Amino acid sequence: MGFGTQQADRIMTAQQQDLSKSDSVDRGPLSLRLLAGGSEPDPRFTLANERTFLAWIRTALALLAGGIAVEAFTLDVFTPVVRTTLSVALLLMAMLISGSACLRWLKVERALRNKAPLPLPLLVPLLSIGGALVTLTLISVLLLRQVH
Amino acid sequence: MTRRRPDVPPLQAPHDDAGLQPERTSLAWGRTLLVLWVMACVFLRWMQSEGWLGALLVVLSVFAALYIWMTQRRRYRRSAHAIHTGRLRADVASVLFTGVVVACLAAVSLWAVLGRL
Numbered sequence: 001m002g003f004g005t006q007q008a009d010r011i012m013t014a015q016q017q018d019l020s021k022s023d024s025v026d027r028g029p030l031s032l033r034l035l036a037g038g039s040e041p042d043p044r045f046t047l048a049n050e051r052t053f054l055a056w057i058r059t060a061l062a063l064l065a066g067g068i069a070v071e072a073f074t075l076d077v078f079t080p081v082v083r084t085t086l087s088v089a090l091l092l093m094a095m096l097i098s099g100s101a102c103l104r105w106l107k108v109e110r111a112l113r114n115k116a117p118l119p120l121p122l123l124v125p126l127l128s129i130g131g132a133l134v135t136l137t138l139i140s141v142l143l144l145r146q147v148h
Numbered sequence: 149m150t151r152r153r154p155d156v157p158p159l160q161a162p163h164d165d166a167g168l169q170p171e172r173t174s175l176a177w178g179r180t181l182l183v184l185w186v187m188a189c190v191f192l193r194w195m196q197s198e199g200w201l202g203a204l205l206v207v208l209s210v211f212a213a214l215y216i217w218m219t220q221r222r223r224y225r226r227s228a229h230a231i232h233t234g235r236l237r238a239d240v241a242s243v244l245f246t247g248v249v250v251a252c253l254a255a256v257s258l259w260a261v262l263g264r265l
Contacts, residue, residue, distance in 0.1 A: 050238075
C-alpha cells in the first residue's frame with residue numbers, strides 16, 4: 001500500500017515536472033500569435049517541417065532563375081511572345097510556390113501541435129501541372145520550328 | 149589507434165540525435181543561402197538591361213542571404229539544444245522572412261518582365 005502511493009507520488013511529480021517544462025518554453029510574440037494552442041511537438045518533427053519548407057523555397061528559386069534565364073538569355077532562340085509567355089509562367093509558379101510553401105509550413109506546424117492529420121499538399125498538383133504546361137509549350141514551339 | 153593529448157577533453161557533439169537532424173536542417177539552410185547567392189549573380193547580370201529594378205533584386209537577395217548567414221550558428225546551437233531538452237520553438241520569423249523575400253523577388257521580376265511589354 002505504502003509502496004503504491006509512493007509510486008503514484010513519483011508519477012505525479014514527473015507529470016508536474018513535465019507541465020512546468022512545457023510552461024517554461026520561451027516563445028516569441030510571433031510564434032505565440034501564429035502557433036497558439038496545442039502542445040510543443042517533438043523537435044525532430046519541427047525540424048523536418050522546416051527542411052521541407054526550405055526544399056520548396058529552393059524549388060521556387062530554381063523556377064525564378066529559369067524565368068529570368070528565359071527572359072534574359074534566349075533573345076535569339078524564341079520569338080518575343082513565346083519568350084515572355086514562358087518567363088511569365090515560370091515566374092508566376094515561383095511566386096505561388098513560395099507563398100503557399102509558407103502557408104503549408106504554418107498549417108503543418110499547427111497540425112503537429114494539435115496532433116491532427118497533416119494537410120494534403122496543394123503545391124504538388126500546382127507544380128506538376130505548371131511544369132507540364134511549360135514543357136508542352138516548349139515542345140510545340142520546337143516542333144513548329146521543325147515544320148516551317 | 150588515435151593519438152590524443154591527455155589534457156585535452158575529447159570533442160563531443162552538442163546533442164545525441166542519431167538522425168543528425170540539427171546538422172541536416174542547418175545544411176538545408178546553407179543550400180538555400182547558396183541558391184540565394186547564385187540568384188544575386190543572375191540578377192547582377194540582368195541589371196545591365198533592367199537598371200534599378202535589377203539592382204533592387206540584387207540587394208533583396210543579398211540581404212536575405214546575409215540574414216541566413218548571420219543566423220546559421222545560432223540556429224544550429226538552438227536546434228541541438230532542443231534535441232537535448234525535447235522542446236523546440238518553431239523558427240517562425242526565419243521561415244516567414246525567407247518565404248516573403250522569395251515571393252517578393254518573383255513579384256518584382258514579374259513586374260520587370262511585364263513592364264517591358
